Each structure stands twice: as C-alpha cells, then as structure tokens.
Amino acid sequence: MKNLQTIVLSNEEISPGYYRMRILAPGYQQLAHPGQFVMFRVRRSLPPLLRRPFGIFQIGFLPPDCEGMPEKEFVELIYKVVGAGTEVMRELHHGDRIELLGPLGRGFEISDPAGDKILVGGGIGLVPLYMLADSLPDRSRTRLLIGGRSRADIITVTEFERLGVATHVTTEDGSLGESGLITRILERKLSKYPKAQVYACGPMPMLRAVEAICAAREVPLQLSLEALMACGVGACLGCVVKGRDHSEANPQYLCSxxxxxxxxxxxLDWERLHASVEGKEQA
Ligand SMILES: Cc1cc2nc3c(=O)[nH]c(=O)nc-3n(C[C@H](O)[C@H](O)[C@H](O)COP(=O)(O)OP(=O)(O)OC[C@H]3O[C@@H](n4cnc5c(N)ncnc54)[C@H](O)[C@@H]3O)c2cc1C
Incomplete structure (x- = not known):
C-alpha cells in the first residue's frame, strides 16, 4: 500500500452519470489484486476532506513518450456520480493533481482458475469483476451477468466480450437485454453449470438474493461489499459488518x-448484515 501524489490522465463520461478515470499509478501492476480498491482524494485542502473508496477496474501501460523511457503505468476507475465527492471528481481533467491510497483490502480468491465461473454485477458493482475476468486463464468458461435499472446502467460489457467472456444483460425497464432481475439468469446458469463458482458485487438487495440462490444450491460464493467507509485502512471501524459467529456474548465484527x-x-451473518448495512446508509 502507498499514498501516491499523482495526476489524472483522462476522465470521460461513458454513460449518463458514469465516468471512467485513468490515473498515473506507478507500481500498481505489481501490487494490486482483482477485487482490491483505492481511496481517492482530490487534495487535502479541498472539500470533500475524506477520501472516497473505489474499486480498481483495470491496470495498464501507456506507450513511452520517447524511446528508452519507461512505459507509464495507469490505474482505471469507473464511478457513478452520487454526491459531493463524485461531483468534484467529474470536473477533473488531464494533469489535475490527486491523491491515491492503495491498493487496499482483500481481493477475490481464485481456487480453481480453469473451472466454470459466473460473475454477477449490479450496476457499478461490475467494476471489480473486470480485473478478475482478465486474470482468469480460461475465459471461455466465464460468464458475466450484469443487471441495471435501465440501459444507462449497463457499462463496459463489450470490454468483457473482448476478453472472451460470454455476457448476459438484464434491465428492470427492459431497455436493454432481458427484462427483469439478473438473479433470474443466475438461476438458469447455475442449473446449466452447477459446479460453477460465483463472484458478485452490487447493491445489498441483489447480494442477498444471490446469496440465497447460491446457499440453496451449495455453490461457493465470494462477494464484494460496498459498505460505507471513511478511512479504508481499519482505523475508524466505520465499515464493520457482523460475522457468521457473531452473538451478544461473543461479538464478531469484520472490518470491510x-x-x-x-x-x-x-x-458473514446474513440475518443481520442487511439490517446493519441499510441502517448505516440511512445514518
Ligand atoms: C470497497 C468499495 C468500492 C467501491 N467501488 C466503487 C466503484 O468502483 N465505483 C463507484 O461509483 N462507487 C464505488 N463505491 C461507492 C463509492 O465509494 C461512493 O459512491 C462514493 O464514496 C460516494 O461519494 P460522494 O461524496 O459522491 O457521495 P456522498 O455525498 O458521500 O454520498 C451520496 C449518497 O451515496 C450514498 N453512498 C455513499 N457511499 C455509498 C456506498 N458505498 N454504498 C451505497 N451508497 C453509498 C450515501 O449514503 C448518500 O446517500 C465503492 C465503495 C466501496 C466501499
């Protein structure tokens, strides 16, 4: 983990309200694992003062400016504008200075790299799944299921397809792909690939539904939580969730x-998780 004082290389709107930002990030290729995140801050002196967490979409290299110079390493984030911090981010341009703390947290574990994989993304929850898909050796056995409210929420699907991943889209309003919720496709795919491993990221109601489906079929599931967090390094304990063995007598809190x-x-304690995460969002 390091705290980089660095610059924005590009920042483009890719769908209404969704932006893709490329940031100069030397050392990330070596350090970052799929599923990890960064804490982003514009500058200490500017609001919002707190850093904001974002999943890593991908890491890459720009060709060198001149022969003999090293390639420039970059990290890409994709973010949805929802409040003060992301409003500031959308105004950033090439060359603007920012601070990036990371890579942080525990990423996805890949125990059977060549086996069937089903990746389930809800809206912006698709972000950490791209680096995961890119890291898999046999992407012909990987399926991406992506759901959103409408077509504006369905982003970067063609990039997964370019990796060789089969993609399935649903929207609640039927404006793109199949109409309805992505969990319906998950059930269909698990009937066809009952030994698949499932990886998911998205809003809590979607994660709860995915968990119920996987638990009923005894399918292994890893999921990335987007709990509200302030520090990103385990100091503030603002992002704790209750573990499976939690009880009043024997509290078990896991730092997201x-x-x-x-x-x-x-x-995770699925009975209590929904209530605790929802409670924090309302606070
Ligand atoms: C590990 C992790 C990875 C994330 N990755 C991404 C990503 O790749 N792309 C992306 O767009 N966002 C991601 N998020 C969510 C992102 O951090 C928030 O959207 C962002 O901090 C909002 O900042 P803001 O100042 O614009 O909004 P604020 O003014 O802080 O909040 C605006 C509204 O958004 C809600 N909100 C803020 N954070 C969250 C959250 N984590 N979950 C649900 N609601 C929230 C607030 O309750 C409030 O209603 C991630 C969060 C976590 C914890």
Missing amino acids: CRQGPVFHSHE
Whole structure:
C-alpha cells in the first residue's frame, strides 16, 4: 500500500452519470489484486476532506513518450456520480493533481482458475469483476451477468466480450437485454453449470438474493461489499459488518476495508448484515 501524489490522465463520461478515470499509478501492476480498491482524494485542502473508496477496474501501460523511457503505468476507475465527492471528481481533467491510497483490502480468491465461473454485477458493482475476468486463464468458461435499472446502467460489457467472456444483460425497464432481475439468469446458469463458482458485487438487495440462490444450491460464493467507509485502512471501524459467529456474548465484527471488501459468503451473518448495512446508509 502507498499514498501516491499523482495526476489524472483522462476522465470521460461513458454513460449518463458514469465516468471512467485513468490515473498515473506507478507500481500498481505489481501490487494490486482483482477485487482490491483505492481511496481517492482530490487534495487535502479541498472539500470533500475524506477520501472516497473505489474499486480498481483495470491496470495498464501507456506507450513511452520517447524511446528508452519507461512505459507509464495507469490505474482505471469507473464511478457513478452520487454526491459531493463524485461531483468534484467529474470536473477533473488531464494533469489535475490527486491523491491515491492503495491498493487496499482483500481481493477475490481464485481456487480453481480453469473451472466454470459466473460473475454477477449490479450496476457499478461490475467494476471489480473486470480485473478478475482478465486474470482468469480460461475465459471461455466465464460468464458475466450484469443487471441495471435501465440501459444507462449497463457499462463496459463489450470490454468483457473482448476478453472472451460470454455476457448476459438484464434491465428492470427492459431497455436493454432481458427484462427483469439478473438473479433470474443466475438461476438458469447455475442449473446449466452447477459446479460453477460465483463472484458478485452490487447493491445489498441483489447480494442477498444471490446469496440465497447460491446457499440453496451449495455453490461457493465470494462477494464484494460496498459498505460505507471513511478511512479504508481499519482505523475508524466505520465499515464493520457482523460475522457468521457473531452473538451478544461473543461479538464478531469484520472490518470491510481490511478483512474485505471481498468475503466468502459463509463468513458473514446474513440475518443481520442487511439490517446493519441499510441502517448505516440511512445514518
Ligand atoms: C470497497 C468499495 C468500492 C467501491 N467501488 C466503487 C466503484 O468502483 N465505483 C463507484 O461509483 N462507487 C464505488 N463505491 C461507492 C463509492 O465509494 C461512493 O459512491 C462514493 O464514496 C460516494 O461519494 P460522494 O461524496 O459522491 O457521495 P456522498 O455525498 O458521500 O454520498 C451520496 C449518497 O451515496 C450514498 N453512498 C455513499 N457511499 C455509498 C456506498 N458505498 N454504498 C451505497 N451508497 C453509498 C450515501 O449514503 C448518500 O446517500 C465503492 C465503495 C466501496 C466501499
């Protein structure tokens, strides 16, 4: 983990309200694993003062400016504008200075690299799944299921297809792909590939539904939680969730930023998780 003082290379709107930002990030190729995240801050002196967490979409290299010079390493984030921090981010341009703390947290574990994989993304939850798909050796056995409210929420699908991943899209309003929820496709795919491993990221109601489907079929599931967090390094304990063995007498709190954001579903207390995450969002 390092705190980089660095610059924005580009920042483009890719769908209404969704932006893709490329940031100069030397050393990330060596350091970052799929599923990890960064804490982003514009500058200490400017609001919002707190850093904001974002998943890493991909890491790449720009060709050198002149022969003999090293390639420039970059990290890409994709973000949805929802409040003060992301409003500031959307105004950034090439050359603007920013601060990047990371890579942080526990990423996805890949225990059977060549086996069937089903990746389930809800809206912006698709972000950490791209680096995961890119890291898999046999992407012909990887399927991406992506759901959103409408077509504007379905982003970067063609980039997964270019990796060789089969993609399936649903929208709630039927404006793109199949009409309805992505969990319906998950059930269909699990009937066809019952030994698949499932990886998911998205809003809590989607994660709960994915967990219920996987638990009923005894399918291994890893999921990335987007709990609200302030520090990203386990100091503020603002992002704790309850573990499976939690009780009043024997509290078990898991820090989303250090012990997650990726968890195996069996590590979490699903009865209480929904209530606690929803409670924090309303606070
Ligand atoms: C590990 C992790 C990875 C993330 N990756 C991405 C990503 O790749 N792309 C992306 O767009 N966003 C991602 N997020 C969410 C992102 O951090 C928030 O959207 C961002 O911090 C909002 O900042 P803001 O100042 O614009 O909004 P704020 O003014 O702080 O909040 C605006 C509204 O958004 C809600 N909100 C803020 N954070 C979250 C959250 N984590 N979950 C649900 N609602 C929230 C607030 O409750 C509020 O209603 C991630 C969050 C985590 C914890």
